[in-house]
Amino acid sequence: MKRKEGERDVIVETVTRIMIPFIQLFALYVIIHGAGGPGGGFQGGVVFASAFILYVIAFNLAGGRERFPEAANTFFSSMGLYIYAGIGILAIIFSLGAAQYLNYGFIPFTSHFEENRALGMDFVEMGIGITVMAITASIFFDLAQKERNGKEEEGG
Amino acid sequence: MNGLRIFTIILIILLCALFIYVAEDIPVFGDRDAPPIKAVTLFTMEVDQVVSFLDQQIVPEKLSKELVKRGFPPPSRIEKITGIGIEWNASILKEEPHYAKEERYYWIKKEGDKVRVSRYAFVVRWIEKGLEETSVPNMVTYGLADYRGYDTLGETTVIFTAGVSVILLLRRRSRL
Amino acid sequence: MEWFIAKIFAKYNYWVFIILMMIGFYGIIAKDNLIKKIIGLNIFQTAIFLYFIYLGAVKGGTAPIVDEEIIRKGYLYTNPLPHVLILTAIVVSVATTAVALSLVIRMHQEYGTIEESEIIEKLSKEKVTPTE
Numbered sequence: 001m002k003r004k005e006g007e008r009d010v011i012v013e014t015v016t017r018i019m020i021p022f023i024q025l026f027a028l029y030v031i032i033h034g035a036g037g038p039g040g041g042f043q044g045g046v047v048f049a050s051a052f053i054l055y056v057i058a059f060n061l062a063g064g065r066e067r068f069p070e071a072a073n074t075f076f077s078s079m080g081l082y083i084y085a086g087i088g089i090l091a092i093i094f095s096l097g098a099a100q101y102l103n104y105g106f107i108p109f110t111s112h113f114e115e116n117r118a119l120g121m122d123f124v125e126m127g128i129g130i131t132v133m134a135i136t137a138s139i140f141f142d143l144a145q146k147e148r149n150g151k152e153e154e155g156g
Numbered sequence: 157m158n159g160l161r162i163f164t165i166i167l168i169i170l171l172c173a174l175f176i177y178v179a180e181d182i183p184v185f186g187d188r189d190a191p192p193i194k195a196v197t198l199f200t201m202e203v204d205q206v207v208s209f210l211d212q213q214i215v216p217e218k219l220s221k222e223l224v225k226r227g228f229p230p231p232s233r234i235e236k237i238t239g240i241g242i243e244w245n246a247s248i249l250k251e252e253p254h255y256a257k258e259e260r261y262y263w264i265k266k267e268g269d270k271v272r273v274s275r276y277a278f279v280v281r282w283i284e285k286g287l288e289e290t291s292v293p294n295m296v297t298y299g300l301a302d303y304r305g306y307d308t309l310g311e312t313t314v315i316f317t318a319g320v321s322v323i324l325l326l327r328r329r330s331r332l
Numbered sequence: 333m334e335w336f337i338a339k340i341f342a343k344y345n346y347w348v349f350i351i352l353m354m355i356g357f358y359g360i361i362a363k364d365n366l367i368k369k370i371i372g373l374n375i376f377q378t379a380i381f382l383y384f385i386y387l388g389a390v391k392g393g394t395a396p397i398v399d400e401e402i403i404r405k406g407y408l409y410t411n412p413l414p415h416v417l418i419l420t421a422i423v424v425s426v427a428t429t430a431v432a433l434s435l436v437i438r439m440h441q442e443y444g445t446i447e448e449s450e451i452i453e454k455l456s457k458e459k460v461t462p463t464e
Binding site (some may be wrong): 036038143 | 423
Binding site for chain 2 (some may be wrong): 335339340342343345346350354357360361362386387388389390392393396397398399408409411412413415416419420421422424426427428430434436437438
């Protein structure tokens with residue numbers, strides 16, 4: 001049954017409103033617990049983006065675009081890469097000349113060499129998660145647009 | 157498009173014949189001593205040249221010469237594995253910042269008449285020393301983000317480039 | 333006959349991967365619709381990933397997360413190296429599919445159709461010159 005214009009589907013809207021915060025919380029859990037169990041940066045980023053996709057499927061595309069504007073897309077997708085490369089350059093600075101590019105042990109978060117490596121890995125995973133989330137949501141919003149140049153084409 | 161389909165089906169039949177021909181060499185599922193999991197055989201030597209040296213835990217000259225001839229680093233210490241068979245571990249010295257220790261590199265085993273020298277696969281060190289070197293329990297995570305950190309950097313660049321190229325192709329000019 | 337059964341039927345996993353690979357291969361070459369070609373590419377890549385991870389399995393091994401109890405009991409771990417390499421390959425596959433789908437959308441906007449044979453007819457009739 002196709003939905004007519006102006007009709008609202010109450011069940012889908014209510015369930016979406018309840019589920020979206022839990023989906024985002026689960027995505028944060030998957031990113032941060034990548035060190036103790038299955039998970040990691042890539043997986044958590046995609047789960048986070050699926051919350052935006054669920055919003056667009058239940059409501060209309062303009063509402064989704066309001067929640068994820070173009071400025072946020074530009075900011076988040078570059079921030080993840082900056083974090084990753086920045087931690088590497090920080091490792092070069094703190095290792096005082098012996099050029100160790102991504103050896104997180106030299107950054108003085110705590111006093112042990114091994115625990116520094118674990119904390120460096122957590123930062124890097126968060127950076128990866130942010131980039132993957134922004135790019136996946138951006139690709140979805142691109143592929144699902146309607147062109148209004150005289151002929152109406154809807155893709156995706 | 158009938159010609160294309162017939163050509164494809166013939167190509168698929170030829171490829172399947174090739175896969176059947178190769179099926180003998182595929183390792184059995186779950187073998188514990190397969191090369192990617194435990195060790196890769198390098199060469200075999202005669203028994204009497206080396207075994208007496210190995211039992212006294214001295215590095216034999218012939219072994220070092222053979223290894224250097226093939227381009228591998230010579231061992232520095234030998235120790236005997238306690239167990240059923242007659243086996244030894246040979247370690248080499250490595251220079252790493254903050255972890256300048258020796259690493260267990262070769263596996264020497266006596267089989268009847270010959271002595272087989274093999275090199276441990278890299279995964280053995282990954283599994284055994286990962287928790288002590290990085291204090292992260294998940295093997296895949298410390299493999300992705302620490303031992304293979306460069307690959308993950310390139311990976312993030314790939315997905316960033318894909319996002320940018322989709323924007324360029326579809327050319328969003330109006331903000332909804 | 334024994335050789336046949338022992339060498340070929342004992343490795344049934346291998347044949348599942350080969351069948352998936354050939355389905356994807358046929359889809360890439362012999363189908364007309366552009367979307368079906370992209371789906372064939374995805375099936376092909378999935379078969380390759382499964383085969384690569386299969387090479388690193390150990391019979392009776394558990395998931396590769398280090399735990400003190402498991403070491404004490406003497407279990408084996410599966411090989412974590414293929415998992416690491418395939419994570420990267422999956423992300424590359426997602427990126428490739430995204431760019432391919434956006435190319436299909438542009439072609440639909442230009443020619444009005446997705447069938448490959450009709451596009452080739454239109455191209456040969458048009459005598460396309462490079463525009464600037």
